[in-house]
Structure formats: C-alpha cells, structure tokens
Amino acid sequence: MNYKANLVTQKLETSLFQDIFTPQLSRLIDIFKKHNYELRIAGGAVRDLLLNMSPHDIDFATTATPDQMKEFLKAEDIRMINLKGEKHGTITCRIDEENFEVTTLRIDVETDGRHAEVQFTTDWQLDALRRDLTINQLFLGFDGTVYDYYNGINDLREKKVRFVGDAGERIREDYLRILRYFRFYGRISEVENNHEAETLMAIKENVSGLSNISGERIWVELKKILDGKYATSLVKVIYDTGVSTHTGFPQNGNLKELDIVYERSKDLKPSPITLYSALLSDEEDAAEAKNRLKMSNEELGLIRFIIKYRTLLPDENRLTWCQDSIYLEVPKKETKPTVERVKELLKYMGDSETLKSFSDWTPPKFPNLGHKLLERGVKSGPTLGKILIQLKEKWKESRYLYGEEELLEYAMKIKDKIK
Known part of the structure; x- marks a missing residue:
C-alpha cells in the first residue's frame, strides 16, 4: 500500500515527555532557537513516547546544516565530539557530560542498498519519506506537537507495521530494512501472522540484496527478532520469503525443534542465541553461521555447548550433573561449561526446577594447594x-x-x- 504525504499533528502531553527535559536539553533547545533553526526529536523516541514508553535513546533532527551547526555551536562554546558522522549530516555535541546527536534533514541522492549519498534539505516531509517504517518517521516538537506525514500515528494505534510509501523502494535503499520490518513486527503487532501480501512480495523480490549486508549488522537484527514476540512464526516467514538463504540461517533449519524449545522455554527468558541454536543440527551448521554472521567466540561457544549437551543432559540427577559439569576438563577444541552456559542449556530444555536450584547454588572454588x-x-x-x-x-x-x-x-x- 502506498501512502501519500498528509501531515497530521497530535499533541503529546505525558509525564514521560516532560521527563526528557534535562537542563542540558533545555540549553540545546534555546541555542537552536536563538540561531533560528528548527530542532525536533526524530524517529524511535517519538514512537516510544506515543506508546507511553521511556525512550532509551533520543535522536534529533534539524534544518541547520552541519557547517551551520558547527559555526553557532562553536560560538556558544559547545564542545563537539565524534565528527565522523558529519558527512551524513550528524553532529554530536556535549553539554555538561550529556551527548546529543543532531542530524540535518536529508534526502538520499544515491544508494547501493547499504550506504547512501545524501543531500541536505529543510523539508521535513522529504526527510520523513526516506525513513523505513511509518511508525519511525515521526517528529516531535518541544511544545508536544507530533508531526506525522505518512500515517504513522494511526498505524501505531492499530499496531500495524508498514513501510513508508513503496515497500520495494524503501528496501532497496537499505536491504537491512527487511530484517528491521520483522523486528518491529515482533515488537509492535498484536496479531501473530498478519503481514500484508504486498509487503511480503516486496521482501521476496529483494532478498538477494541481503547478501551484501555485513554479518555483524544482520546478527544484531536477528537477535532482536528472536528476542521479541512471535519469534517462531517470524522465523518461518523468514524461511518462506527466502530471507534465510542470505542471513546465516541453516539451509534446512530445524523449525520443529525451534517450536518445541520456544514453547517450553518462553517463561524462562532464554537468550536469543539459545533459541537460534535450536535451528542448528551440528557443528558444521554452527561453523557456517559463525562465518556469515561474524558472531563472537563467546556466542559461538554457547551454540556449540547447547548443540553438544542437549542430547547428553541426563533425565535423573540433573542438578548433580549440572554442578559437576562446571569442573569438567575438556579438550581445547571443545566448549568448556560455565555457569551461564549451563543455565541457558536448562532454559533450552525447559527445566525450570533444576534451573532454579542451579541458580541458587554458588559454585565453590577448588583450593590452591x-x-x-x-x-x-x-x-x-x-x-x-x-x-x-x-x-x-x-x-x-x-x-x-x-x-x-x-x-x-x-x-x-x-x-x-x-x-
């Protein structure tokens, strides 16, 4: 579904909104106002405030160019740090130990699906159009006015996750947006499997672009997908649309095992890496995943540990086995059990009783003799x-x-x- 720009505004008056006004932020607002440039909160923080959630990070957008910001911030004796983002329009300034990332409104002139050449603008609508999802293209003025150009407020109210404008165009600007769609679906939607056919078609037509996205960026998104709602159903859609082929999932992922592990462990809050392990059959799968996703050695270690011990964990005297496993001597090529790895294994197995007993136990240290x-x-x-x-x-x-x-x-x- 394509959306035409249609500015809608709404007043936000909540205590969470008022809580963001630190003395440092108030000073930043005053500086931009003094130099006649607009400054608004952008994107995810606006979405979170509308959901009555405290935002973790607050990004700002402005009509001032980086050169203009540098000029008046220097005149106001404001320190600027990390100037690497300047070519993309971002200036990070520091006021009394508080950092603020402020980005110039921009449009993408040319993209390759990973990076974009940008052109600065003063048009808020054009900047909104280049963002990924309707719920992420919102702006918030400091008087509490929410500016919505592409139906984001209504989509947020109806718990719908949609791309801004044409889904295919947005995806081709940055192929990682395919995974961001699934991540936000698991966070926002209240219906497990209610994807729009047009959105899934756009994803299918553009999945190959994910092959050029770095493993690190993909792995960050996959973990967030597995950590959200509807993890198993979203993984199935990822396989159905062909996304799995380009994102480090095993070719024949064990979806049945993932279903079983998810159901029996969901109340135990397993690590997303633990859930991911359910899809893998053996060490070869783990090695291929490591190569594609560039996961850390610690993450690979947990996966290898679960793959090996999920079939070796005894049914009887399980607590004793778990305690003893901490002191196992294993060959260098194998994964050494640790308290956290054993806990994740117990979550994988859905064994809440042993998990509680093991968590309450403090492993003693062998004396240095x-x-x-x-x-x-x-x-x-x-x-x-x-x-x-x-x-x-x-x-x-x-x-x-x-x-x-x-x-x-x-x-x-x-x-x-x-x-």
Whole structure:
C-alpha cells in the first residue's frame, strides 16, 4: 500500500515527555532557537513516547546544516565530539557530560542498498519519506506537537507495521530494512501472522540484496527478532520469503525443534542465541553461521555447548550433573561449561526446577594447594599433577564440601602411592 504525504499533528502531553527535559536539553533547545533553526526529536523516541514508553535513546533532527551547526555551536562554546558522522549530516555535541546527536534533514541522492549519498534539505516531509517504517518517521516538537506525514500515528494505534510509501523502494535503499520490518513486527503487532501480501512480495523480490549486508549488522537484527514476540512464526516467514538463504540461517533449519524449545522455554527468558541454536543440527551448521554472521567466540561457544549437551543432559540427577559439569576438563577444541552456559542449556530444555536450584547454588572454588603440597614433600612435576587430579575427584565426591585441610590430609595418605 502506498501512502501519500498528509501531515497530521497530535499533541503529546505525558509525564514521560516532560521527563526528557534535562537542563542540558533545555540549553540545546534555546541555542537552536536563538540561531533560528528548527530542532525536533526524530524517529524511535517519538514512537516510544506515543506508546507511553521511556525512550532509551533520543535522536534529533534539524534544518541547520552541519557547517551551520558547527559555526553557532562553536560560538556558544559547545564542545563537539565524534565528527565522523558529519558527512551524513550528524553532529554530536556535549553539554555538561550529556551527548546529543543532531542530524540535518536529508534526502538520499544515491544508494547501493547499504550506504547512501545524501543531500541536505529543510523539508521535513522529504526527510520523513526516506525513513523505513511509518511508525519511525515521526517528529516531535518541544511544545508536544507530533508531526506525522505518512500515517504513522494511526498505524501505531492499530499496531500495524508498514513501510513508508513503496515497500520495494524503501528496501532497496537499505536491504537491512527487511530484517528491521520483522523486528518491529515482533515488537509492535498484536496479531501473530498478519503481514500484508504486498509487503511480503516486496521482501521476496529483494532478498538477494541481503547478501551484501555485513554479518555483524544482520546478527544484531536477528537477535532482536528472536528476542521479541512471535519469534517462531517470524522465523518461518523468514524461511518462506527466502530471507534465510542470505542471513546465516541453516539451509534446512530445524523449525520443529525451534517450536518445541520456544514453547517450553518462553517463561524462562532464554537468550536469543539459545533459541537460534535450536535451528542448528551440528557443528558444521554452527561453523557456517559463525562465518556469515561474524558472531563472537563467546556466542559461538554457547551454540556449540547447547548443540553438544542437549542430547547428553541426563533425565535423573540433573542438578548433580549440572554442578559437576562446571569442573569438567575438556579438550581445547571443545566448549568448556560455565555457569551461564549451563543455565541457558536448562532454559533450552525447559527445566525450570533444576534451573532454579542451579541458580541458587554458588559454585565453590577448588583450593590452591600446589604450594602447600610442595611444602609437605610432594615432588613437583607429574607426581604433583596426578595428586591434584585425585584431590579434585575427592572434592567432587564430597559434593565440594571438603576444604583445604581435609584435602591436604587426604593427599598425605595417597602421596606415597602415586608414581
């Protein structure tokens, strides 16, 4: 569905809106007003305030160009930092330890689906047109007036997620917008699977463009999708539209396993990485995902841990197994269990009872006995190593209750038997 520009305004009068007015922001507003340039809040912060949510970040838009901002901010003795965004129209200024990102209104002159050459403008409507979704093209004046050019207020009220204007055009300006659509659908919509056919068609026709988007940017969006509502149904749409082929999902992702894991773990708040693991069959899938998505070693470690131990976790004495796993010695190529990884594995399995018991348990630390064993006549080298291995086994048998004295006493009993 295409929307023609039709300016609608609405007054926003909430305590959350009033809370954003710090002394530093008030000074910024006064400076722009003094130099006769318009300044408004832009995008996501406006959306969040309309949803009666406190915005995490506030971005600002202005009719002043970067050169004009630099000139009058310098005259007002305002410090400017991180000038790398200047060519895209963004100036970051710092007032009493508070940073403000202010971006000149702009239009995209030329895009390659990843980056855009921009031209500055003073037309708020043209800037709204270049934004991705109707709910993200809103502006907010400091008198509380919300400016809406493309039906965003109504779409937000009806919990609809739509592209501004022609969906295909918006996607071709930045192919990552395909994933942003799914992310915001999981955040805003109140209906699990009510996508407009025209939107899905535009996505299908443009999925190949995602191949040129960096893995890091894709991975950020995928984690947010998996962390939102309707994760399983959105992943199915991602497969149905061909988006999966270009975004680090395994070719034959285990959608059935994802459904099972999502249902049994949803009340336990699993990591999105834990949910993603359900789609992967083996280490080969994990390695391919790592290569495409450029995920961190820690993230890959969690995925490898879940893939290996989801079939090895016993049905009986599970808490004991989880506690013991923290002290497993594993080959370098394998993933070492940690408290957090074991917790995520239990979430994956939907085992809330063991998860609670394990979370309430503080893993004890094996005493540092090497120096004291040497003082008691134990030879260094292989003999010392073998004794320490046996002491750790004895410590484990005691359910980690033996302290330093008990372990040293046991060491003295066995030291002459170790060769």
